[in-house]
Amino acid sequence: MLQHMNPVQTPEADESSLATAAAVYGLLASLLRRAPRDISLTSLATLSTLNRTGTKRITELAAIEGVTQPSMTTLIASLERQGLVERAGDPRDKRVSLVSITEAGREYMGQRRKAGTAAFATLVSQLPPDEAAILAAAIPALERLQALDNEQRDALLRRP
Numbered sequence: 001m002l003q004h005m006n007p008v009q010t011p012e013a014d015e016s017s018l019a020t021a022a023a024v025y026g027l028l029a030s031l032l033r034r035a036p037r038d039i040s041l042t043s044l045a046t047l048s049t050l051n052r053t054g055t056k057r058i059t060e061l062a063a064i065e066g067v068t069q070p071s072m073t074t075l076i077a078s079l080e081r082q083g084l085v086e087r088a089g090d091p092r093d094k095r096v097s098l099v100s101i102t103e104a105g106r107e108y109m110g111q112r113r114k115a116g117t118a119a120f121a122t123l124v125s126q127l128p129p130d131e132a133a134i135l136a137a138a139i140p141a142l143e144r145l146q147a148l149d150n151e152q153r154d155a156l157l158r159r160p
Contacts, residue, residue, distance in 0.1 A: 024142075024145075031119060031120060036112075036115070039079075039082075040075075042075060043078070044112070046065055046079070046085075047079065047084060047105055047108070047109055049061065049153070050099060050100065050105070051101050051105070051106060051109050053154065054100070055098050055100040056098070056099055057097070057098060058073055058076060058097050058099060059072075061076070064153055076099055083102060083104045084101065084104055085099050085100065085101055085105055086099070087099055087100075088100070
């Protein structure tokens with residue numbers, strides 16, 4: 001059953017912010033629909049987290065990706081069978097599994113990023129030069145949005 005999601009209302013969420021967010025969200029959704037469906041979006045997000053942040057406990061990954069610990073355990077087992085991640089015991093706590101991305105996982109993420117970048121570049125190349133220049137000028141803001149998202153996801157690791 002799908003849960004109804006309430007949008008977060010903040011003083012900064014004016015009409016312009018909402019319109020910008022809607023445009024970026026729509027573009028991302030469109031690009032995701034074009035991406036290969038060889039693994040789930042949660043699997044992809046988990047690989048991305050491991051690639052960006054390094055080795056994590058399964059419980060940490062579950063919290064970051066917003067899934068249950070048993071679901072994350074199943075997902076990690078599947079990624080491990082594909083050779084994209086590896087598990088090792090925590091030397092400090094033998095009950096804990098630590099998960100790391102493998103070299104094959106890093107290569108897979110690099111290939112996905114290249115394919116996504118190429119698809120997006122094709123679209124950008126079809127814009128008139130003035131609109132392409134506007135997008136280029138927005139690169140620092142878009143990179144900052146990504147950094148803010150990463151910071152929020154990393155904050156989940158610091159929760160007690």
